[in-house]
Amino acid sequence: xxxxxxxxxxxxxxxxxxxxxxxxxxxxxxxxxxxxxxxxxxxxxxxxxxxxxxxxxxxxxxxxxxxxxxxxxxxxxxxxxxxxxxxxxxxxxxxxxxxxxxxxxxxxxxxxxxxxxxxxxxxxxxxxxxxxxxxxxxxxxxxxxxxxxx
Numbered sequence: 001x002x003x004x005x006x007x008x009x010x011x012x013x014x015x016x017x018x019x020x021x022x023x024x025x026x027x028x029x030x031x032x033x034x035x036x037x038x039x040x041x042x043x044x045x046x047x048x049x050x051x052x053x054x055x056x057x058x059x060x061x062x063x064x065x066x067x068x069x070x071x072x073x074x075x076x077x078x079x080x081x082x083x084x085x086x087x088x089x090x091x092x093x094x095x096x097x098x099x100x101x102x103x104x105x106x107x108x109x110x111x112x113x114x115x116x117x118x119x120x121x122x123x124x125x126x127x128x129x130x131x132x133x134x135x136x137x138x139x140x141x142x143x144x145x146x147x148x149x150x
Contacts (some may be wrong), residue, residue, distance in 0.1 A: 001097055001098075001099060002097070002098040002099075003095050003096065003097050003098065004019050004020075004021075004095070004096055004098060005019065005020040005021075005093055005094070005095055005096075006018060006019055006020065006093065006094055006095075006096055006120075006127070006129065007019075007020050007023060007026075007076065007090065007092075007093055008090075008091040008092050008093070008094055008122060008124070008127060009074070009076065009087035009088070009089065009090050009091060010087065010088045010089045010091060011058045011059060011062065011064065011086070011087055011088050012059060012062065012064035012065075012088070014062075014128065015091065015122065015124055015125055015126065015127045015128065016058075016087075016127065016128050016129075016130055017094075017096070017120065017122075017127045017128070017129045017130065018076070018129075018130045018132055019132065020093060021079070022078070022079050022132035022133075023076050023077060023078065023079055023132075024077040024078065024079050024080075024081050025076075025077050026074050026075065026076055026077070026087075026090055027046060027048060027074070027075045027076075027077055027084060028074065028075070029046070029055075029070050029073050029074065029075050029086075031046060031047050032044045032045070032046045032055055032070065032075070033045045033046075033052075034070075038057060038060060039143050039147075040139050040140045040142070040143040041056055041057050041060040041061050041140055042054045042055065042056055042057070042083075042140070042143050042144060042147065043055055043056070043057045043060070043068075043086070045147065046075055046084055048077055048081060048084070049081060051081075053077065053081060053082060053083050053084055053148070054082075054083045054084075054143070054144045054147040054148065055075055055083070055084045055085065055086060056083050056084065056085040056086070056136065056140065056144070057085070057086050058085050058086055058087065059086060061135075068086045068088065069088065072088065072089070073086055073087060073088055073089075074086075074087045074088075074089065074090050075087070076090075078132070079132075082144060082145075082148055083136070083144045083148075085135070091122075091124060092122075092124075094122055096120045096122075096129075100120055100121070101117070101118040101119070101120050101129060102118050102119045102120070103117075103118045104116040104117065104118050104119070111137070112137070114131075114134050115130050115131050115132075115134040115135040116128060116129070116130065116131070117129040117130060117131040
């Protein structure tokens with residue numbers, strides 16, 4: 001029985017989970033330099049470990065109406081320290097048995113939603129599990145790579 005640890009976070013009132021092994025850490029957004037307009041869902045730059053990384057908005061990716069509250073939010077940093085992404089709040093780290101993960105129905109998976117690994121239940125409710133390797137699409141990767149070169 002395979003298990004994985006997931007960081008559970010909230011965005012737009014929904015619960016999401018990402019495997020702990022896919023993240024480098026969680027940062028406060030107090031030093032973020034926001035862009036006036038986002039570029040392919042990238043909303044700003046954040047100094048992390050002697051460099052600046054692009055910050056990617058999950059609210060924009062998921063087409064959520066509400067704006068991210070920079071005073072209360074968090075930034076989850078990718079394991080390779082090349083980008084971070086916004087979260088409204090961090091809930092917990094939980095262990096999920098992979099047998100308990102319900103795969104995403106084929107009807108909801110397309111090139112814009114292929115990052116959805118599946119669904120699991122936690123004490124807080126239904127959690128959408130994210131495949132970190134598929135979270136950022138080709139256009140978004142291009143913008144992130146360009147911003148990392150500057």
